[in-house]
Amino acid sequence: MQAKLQNFHHYRWLIFCVVSLGTFMATLTSSIVNVGLPLITAAVNTDITTAQWVVTAYLLVITSLLPIMGRLGDIWGRRKVYGFGFIGFTAGSLLCGISASIGMLIGFRVIQAVGASALMANAMAIVTGNFPQSERGKVLGMIGAVVALGSLSGPSLGGVLVEHFGWHSIFFVNIPVGILGYAGVQLVLPVDRDLLAEPIDYLGAALFTAGMAGFLLALSNGTEWGWNSLNTMMSVGVAVIAFAAFIWHEKRISHPMLELSIFKNWAFSAGNLAGTLSFMAMFANTMLLPFFLHDVLAFPPGKIGLIMSTFPVVMAVTAPVSGTLSDKIGPVILTTSGLGLMALGLVLTASLHLDSKLWVIMAGQAVMGLGNGMFQSPNNNSVMSAVQPSQLGVAGGINALARNFGMVCGTAVAVSIFEYRRLAILSGIGQPTPLQQTAAFMTGYHNALIVGACLAGLGALVSFNRAKK
Structure with missing residues (x-):
């Protein structure tokens, strides 16, 4: 069956479709959970700081495992690792669906994330390895559209499912x-073919994971x-020591988990x-937007999903064109x-009342969707075009790592x-009124989005100077 498909004139587009399914599934899960998070928070009797780990644990595990999963793809074969990714993600989704507490949900999200990391780490390398460089911008733009479609389906589908069938x-x-x-993988x-006969840098992977976990724990719970x-x-302290040991270790071994020398390429690093x-x-x-819409404006999940669909709808239209x-x-x-434009959209959103x-x-x-669609596809094209063909797998893994770290x-x-x-606004108030609680919420919400706008502006400066070294 596979031999017949390989003789098909548009065989590489079948490969793209299979990879797109994995990309779609991973992005769908990220966006669909955000819509349900306010109701999950209430249903399991927890708070926003704890509930955030339903999202953060998923992203943290993915971010920590991306380098080693990319390396396993080079050594074991990307087809095999991509198949394992589908199995792990699907099993994790089933377990998350039957969770009865916030602890179970966060734990099963870790299993789901292990599968997602295998999918994300190898998707870019599979696609770029089967398409000529002349079509790279187009195909990466289409991947951007798939990402947008997953994000689009998440809020709208999630809103309907949560409202009618529960989280x-x-x-x-x-x-x-x-x-x-x-089935598509098989x-x-x-x-x-031509798999790398190299050892796996398990120590490097462990040091990287420890450093990432320490850093995110401090940032999330500070x-x-x-x-x-x-x-x-x-x-x-754990993060600093682990990352320092990781860099020292990677420079000393012949087959490191992460090729640090690739960062000397300024166009690649800037991207x-x-x-x-x-x-x-x-x-x-x-x-934060779902909490503003649900807790402050009291919108139902279906309406929240519709509003959050605006971003990926515009991105889906823009990404292929910009690519x-x-x-x-x-x-x-x-x-x-x-x-x-992303910075402008965040400023506009921060001004909501x-x-x-x-x-x-x-x-x-x-506005944010338009800006993101304009940015992502050309940026991915720039990153992947900045390296030699033999470095595409490494470049794809680092690109996914940067995305998930962000x-x-x-x-x-x-x-x-x-x-x-x-909390600063509410300090000293023994029994805050609903009006005071809302005012405190809005202050925190506005400040967080303004910081987000500043980050987008800083990214614009970096992007403008990507070709100057």
Whole structure:
């Protein structure tokens, strides 16, 4: 069956479809959970700081495992690892769907994230390895559209499912997609040849994971623990020691988990830095907007899903066009302008108040979607084109690492700023009234989004200077 498919004239587009399923499923889960998070918080009797770990644990595990999963793809074969990714993600989704407590849900999200990391780490390398460089901008633009489609389906589908079937159902929706994707891996993806006969750097992977965990623990819990507390200082200390040991170790071995020399390429490094900043800015909005719409404006889940769909709808239209255009005019103008628009959209969203009209709320999301669509595809094209063909696998893994690191940091920074400002406003008030609580919420919300806008602006400066070294 597979031999017949390989003789098909458009075989590489079948490969693209299989990879797109994995990309769609991972992005669907990220966006669909954000819509259900306010109700999950209430249903399991927890708070926003704890509930954030439903999102953060997922992204943290993915971010920590991306380098080793990419390496396993080079050594074991990307087809095999991608198939394992579908199995792990689907099993994790089933377990999340039957969770009865916040602890179970966070734990099973870790299993789901292990599968997602295998999918994300190898998707870019599979696609770029089967498409000529002349079509790279177009295909990466189409991947951007798939990302947008997953994000689009998440809020709208999640709103309907949560409203009518409860929050457990938002995880069950992944199961048929996962089964279909695994079948596609077995039937379509080519068997890898010329695999690397190299050892796996397990120590490097462990050091990287420890450093990432320590850093994110401090960032996520600094407000609750106290920034000068022993727990925060210990987490930062673990992160610093682990990352220092990781860099020392990677420079000494012949087959490192992460090829550090690739960062000497400024165009590559600038693209990844700008990508990290863009996702930090984006996730300030993605994390907090559902709580503003649900807790302050009292919108039902279906309406929240409709509003949050605006961002990915506009992105889905923009991304393929900007990806194709980047092959002709280069990335600088598109990426810089895109991040500038994202900053503008975040400022508009930060200016929302209790009486804001629906079209004003959606306009801010549309501006951010336009900016993100203009940025992501040309930036990915720039990153992947900045390296040699033999480095595409490494480049794809680092690109995914930068993206997910930005998601984790953006979520943690947004919640930390939100909680710090909200608690500062309420300090000294024994029994705050609903009006005082709302005012405190809005202060924290506005401050977090303004910081997100500043991050997008910084990313625009980095992007503008990507070709100057």
